[in-house]
Amino acid sequence: MTKLQWIVILSAVGLFFLLYFGCNTKPEKQQQLEKTRALQAESTDISVLLKNAKESLSSSQNGRIFLLEQELAQLEADSARIDQLKKISGAWFELGQPAIAGYYAQEIADLAGTEESWAIAGTTYTICVQQSTEPRVRDYCSGRAVRSFENAISINPDQMSHQVNLALVYTENPPPDNPMRGILMLRELNDAQPNNVLVMNTLARLAIKTGQIDRAIQRLERSLELEPDNQNTICLLATAYGNAGPDYASRAAALAAKCDAQ
Secondary structure, three states, rough: OOOOHHHHHHHHHHHHHHHHHHOOOHHHHHHHHHHHHHHOOOOOHHHHHHHHHHOOOHHHHHHHHHHHHHHHHOOHHHHHHHHHHHHHHHHHOOOOOOOHHHHHHHHHHHHHHHHHHHHHHHHHHHHHHHHHHHOHHHOOOOHHHHHHHHHHHHHHOOOHHHHHHHHHHHOOOOOOOOHHHHHHHHHHHHHOOOOOHHHHHHHHHHHHHOOOOOHHHHHHHHHHOOOOOOOOHHHHHHHHHHOOOOOHHHHHHHHHHHHOOO
């Protein structure tokens, strides 16, 4: 080949490597999703969790799990596997292992691909985040809860509960690089739908947790105006009044009684 041909070829190769490695041609939204997943790299895996959990079980409990797993291995149809996975997930949840229950709930969602199944998986993982005291387990469950709720949202973007639950995952286990992410997400939802009772109640619950009682009462009183029979609002407002001092004692008692009665 002539010198000019070699120059053209080398230039083309150089341009390829520049575009492939030097320039990010992915859409911004995809870049953000991949960044989120990278930041949430799992600090443990299901094999480790299963091993540790099984070591803590009694022989009868291990026998129960073994039989459920053996039955699952013999099934091929998705519908049958989903039913069996529900039994396994439920068994692990009863045994106080929400991380493993969440894993099997996620297996169900992978097969079913429904909004509801992903929401259940996300909720199960969120319970793990709330209950676990081990950072590696909390991180594992947090990352998978986020994925599950993002999948539910992708199926039904208008369902507010999925977006609220996603924000709650971030409030329960804040990302080190963005500790206010969950709160900011909830505030954005509140700005978009200022009369949404679910969002107001969620913000009020967090306000109670952080000692912002007046702010919580303000939100909950508005929620009660909008939905007078909302059980969650009634119980939360009883708690808020109970933490607001003696001037609110009678209101707290009345709402607490109404909360218990329902």
